[in-house]
Amino acid sequence: xxxxxWALMFLWFKFLLIWRFFRLCAVLDDIEPVExxxxxxxxxxxxxxxxxxxHKSFNRWLIRYIYVPLGGGQxxxxxxxxxxxxxxxxxxxxxxxxxxxxxxxxxLSLFFLxxxxxxxxxxxxxxxxxxxxxxxxxxxxxAFCGACNIIMLKIANIVGYSTGVEGAALLIxxxxxxxxxxxxxxxxxxxxxxxxIILFVADTRAAWAQPAPAPRPTEPESIPK
Numbered sequence: 001x002x003x004x005x006w007a008l009m010f011l012w013f014k015f016l017l018i019w020r021f022f023r024l025c026a027v028l029d030d031i032e033p034v035e036x037x038x039x040x041x042x043x044x045x046x047x048x049x050x051x052x053x054x055h056k057s058f059n060r061w062l063i064r065y066i067y068v069p070l071g072g073g074q075x076x077x078x079x080x081x082x083x084x085x086x087x088x089x090x091x092x093x094x095x096x097x098x099x100x101x102x103x104x105x106x107x108l109s110l111f112f113l114x115x116x117x118x119x120x121x122x123x124x125x126x127x128x129x130x131x132x133x134x135x136x137x138x139x140x141x142x143a144f145c146g147a148c149n150i151i152m153l154k155i156a157n158i159v160g161y162s163t164g165v166e167g168a169a170l171l172i173x174x175x176x177x178x179x180x181x182x183x184x185x186x187x188x189x190x191x192x193x194x195x196x197i198i199l200f201v202a203d204t205r206a207a208w209a210q211p212a213p214a215p216r217p218t219e220p221e222s223i224p225k
Contacts, residue, residue, distance in 0.1 A: 008157050012041045015055070034060065045146030045195045047108070047115050047153060062087055077116060085109040092160075104160025111152040118145060139199060140192070147191035 019036040026033050038053040051059055063072075070083040085106065092105030121127060131138035159168045174180045 005154060007162055008041065008154075011161075012037065012054075033057070043198060045143075045149055045198055047112055047149050050153060062091065066090060077120065080116060081109070081113055084112050100164040101160050103165050104156050107156040107159055108153075111149070111156060114145075114152075115149060139196065143192045143195040143199060144188075146195035146198070147188055150191050150195070151188065 016037045023033055023035065034057040036054075036056050036058075038056055041050065041054065044050040044053060067083055067087050070086060071079055072083065073080045088105035088109045089102065092101040095101050122131075131141075155168065158171075159165055162168075163170075175184055
């Protein structure tokens with residue numbers, strides 16, 4: 001997991017330098033292209049948010065010319081899941097024709113499903129009212145789900161860009177041992193606390209961005225008659 005993280009971090013930093021250098025050249029020529037790396041990859045705890053901020057111009061192209069023509073999010077959850085599967089199959093083909101990359105794309109499509117279901121359930125009024133009345137519980141629940149998303153992203157990248165399907169399969173018997181189960185629980189707790197920090201920073205920035213309330217006008221003193 002740590003190797004997969006640093007491999008992905010290296011890719012993010014490499015692409016950040018390349019794209020921002022050429023974006024600088026374009027801006028100096030009075031052309032302002034899309035910022036591809038909108039934010040640091042560590043500042044994402046949803047799979048959808050990760051892909052919206054990673055190679056944003058390519059993500060826009062995929063949405064405009066593949067996802068939306070296929071129907072996008074219309075037609076129910078099954079139709080949306082199938083459209084995401086087709087999009088990531090194309091993305092894997094666009095990278096290279098390798099079995100591990102197709103497995104990477106299909107895993108990402110599979111890992112999108114819990115997030116889609118969570119978004120669907122979160123729109124229901126009983127859950128919305130519960131989350132609003134229990135903000136601390138809601139915050140930790142979101143952090144836990146975000147930690148699961150991050151771990152699923154790492155598993156997909158282990159398959160696609162690290163050990164391949166065969167190497168990732170070795171994790172299954174290792175996690176069935178007592179030490180493996182303890183490691184998984186501790187790692188999940190560690191990532192949950194990390195997402196909680198992300199949420200705290202986001203809330204703090206949102207509070208700072210709000211304009212200060214205007215001072216109430218003072219009433220003029222009455223002039224005695």
